[in-house]
Amino acid sequence: MSNIHCPMIHGGLQINLKKDHDKIYVNQCCLRPEQIAVTDNIWNNEYFDTLRKKNDQNIWDNACWTCRANEKVNTPSLRTGMLEQFGVQTNLSGPVRLDLMFDIGCNLACRTCGPQLSTFWQRHLKEHNIKFTSPRPVSRVDDMIDLLRTLDLSNLGLVVFCGGETLLGNGYWQVAEELARLVPNANEKLIISFQTNGTQTIDKDYYDIIEKFHLVKLHISLDGIDKRYNYLRWPADWNQTTDNILQLKQNLPVNVMFLIEETVSIFNLYYQHELATWVEQNFKTNRLGDAANHTRHMAEGIFGIHNLSNDYINSMDLILKK
Numbered sequence: 001m002s003n004i005h006c007p008m009i010h011g012g013l014q015i016n017l018k019k020d021h022d023k024i025y026v027n028q029c030c031l032r033p034e035q036i037a038v039t040d041n042i043w044n045n046e047y048f049d050t051l052r053k054k055n056d057q058n059i060w061d062n063a064c065w066t067c068r069a070n071e072k073v074n075t076p077s078l079r080t081g082m083l084e085q086f087g088v089q090t091n092l093s094g095p096v097r098l099d100l101m102f103d104i105g106c107n108l109a110c111r112t113c114g115p116q117l118s119t120f121w122q123r124h125l126k127e128h129n130i131k132f133t134s135p136r137p138v139s140r141v142d143d144m145i146d147l148l149r150t151l152d153l154s155n156l157g158l159v160v161f162c163g164g165e166t167l168l169g170n171g172y173w174q175v176a177e178e179l180a181r182l183v184p185n186a187n188e189k190l191i192i193s194f195q196t197n198g199t200q201t202i203d204k205d206y207y208d209i210i211e212k213f214h215l216v217k218l219h220i221s222l223d224g225i226d227k228r229y230n231y232l233r234w235p236a237d238w239n240q241t242t243d244n245i246l247q248l249k250q251n252l253p254v255n256v257m258f259l260i261e262e263t264v265s266i267f268n269l270y271y272q273h274e275l276a277t278w279v280e281q282n283f284k285t286n287r288l289g290d291a292a293n294h295t296r297h298m299a300e301g302i303f304g305i306h307n308l309s310n311d312y313i314n315s316m317d318l319i320l321k322k
Contacts, residue, residue: 006064007082009055011089011096011155013043015147017140018101018117024147030099030162031078032063043094043151066298086157094152098159100175103139106165108197109313111232112223112265112299117164131228141171145178153183159192160219167200173209193217195261198245199236202252210253216255220245224268225278232267242282249287258283258292265299266308272296 008029009302014252016025016035025035026042028051036047054061060068067077086096106118125132159179166172172194180186190213200221202210210216222229222241229238251259260279264272279294286292298304 002058004055004058004060004079005083005088006055006067006079007089007096008079009051011059011086011092012082012099013095013097013151014101015042015144016097016101017143018104020135020269021138021140029064030160033083034063045142052090064316072229089155092155094155096155096157098156099162100144100159101162102141102144103171104135104137104164105139105168105171106163106197107168107199107237108165109234110221110223111234111267112196112301112303117253119164123124127313139169139171141174144175147167147255148175148178148182153179157189157191158181158244159190161194163195163197164247165197165200166194167196167202177209177212180209186213187211187241189214191215191217193219193259195219195221197233197236198241201244202248207253210256213255214254215257216253217259218245218248219259219261221261223261223263223265224271226270228271228274245283247294249283254286256286256289257290258286260292260294262294263299264294264296264305265303266305266312267303269305 006029010029014027014030014035016027019025019035019038023037024042025133026037027035036045049157051061054280064079067079070077071080074228082097089096104117104119105163106120109124111122113121113127115132118139122132122134122137153297156179159176161172161175176192177218179190179192181189183190192213196218198218210240221233223232226238229241230236235242245258248256260275262268262272262275268275276294279292283292
């Protein structure tokens with residue numbers, strides 16, 4: 001049996017404050033669907049301990065199906081990627097990776113998203129008298145900072161900010177500045193990542209915060225080009241977005257890296273090559289020549305590729321045979 005040690009199970013921590021105005025929900029990996037409500041045992045609790053012991057025994061948990069499926073067909077997974085970055089570590093006193101969720105403020109209504117993660121989606125539905133159930137748009141920046149102060153961050157190597165849109169306002173920058181204060185030698189070892197739709201600029205006032213970290217990564221969500229992008233990332237405009245990210249590439253401090261993150265769904269499965277070509281021609285590196293990666297993940301829910309119609313599949317078969 002191969003070793004399936006997972007750095008996310010042993011060293012990952014997702015903190016979700018967006019689901020509720022008072023409660024804290026945690027998980028160990030952004031790909032695992034379940035989240036448990038906790039009060040004070042954020043890092044060590046019965047649920048986490050059980051999962052860690054199971055992983056120590058080389059047993060796949062049912063909720064780890066995404067990584068298991070990828071590895072079954074020899075495709076890199078989040079587990080293998082984190083293993084390359086952090087290696088094998090157990091009995092940790094605190095997380096090596098944090099995924100932080102505390103604000104749903106967003107300026108787009110993307111097709112594969114919804115009101116649970118976007119204030120713009122909420123506004124659009126309200127304007128058209130469409131009922132929905134989602135958290136009210138309350139930012140819990142202060143709550144997140146208070147929680148981080150209770151954790152042992154001595155092992156921390158990576159923080160991922162999950163939106164909403166993380167470059168709107170200054171909430172995420174407040175948390176970043178606090179992390180730089182809390183983490184020893186943050187400028188030598190800590191990487192922070194912003195999941196962003198690429199429509200927002202970064203004010204020069206924040207450059208000093210960026211330079212307090214080893215690396216800052218912008219994970220830019222692009223699912224297509226031109227009119228396809230405009231449809232999927234409404235009401236963003238392809239030309240404005242690409243102009244903006246090219247300006248970011250040219251002007252941000254040199255410790256900023258880029259990643260193009262593509263959500264593959266029933267909307268764009270045919271057209272992945274178009275974005276891949278654009279990235280290769282226009283956004284292959286940052287301005288110093290460091291690689292700008294292009295990754296893909298699958299959409300979940302009704303727009304996932306498991307919901308492709310038979311007509312769609314048959315049409316794709318015909319195209320592939322030409």
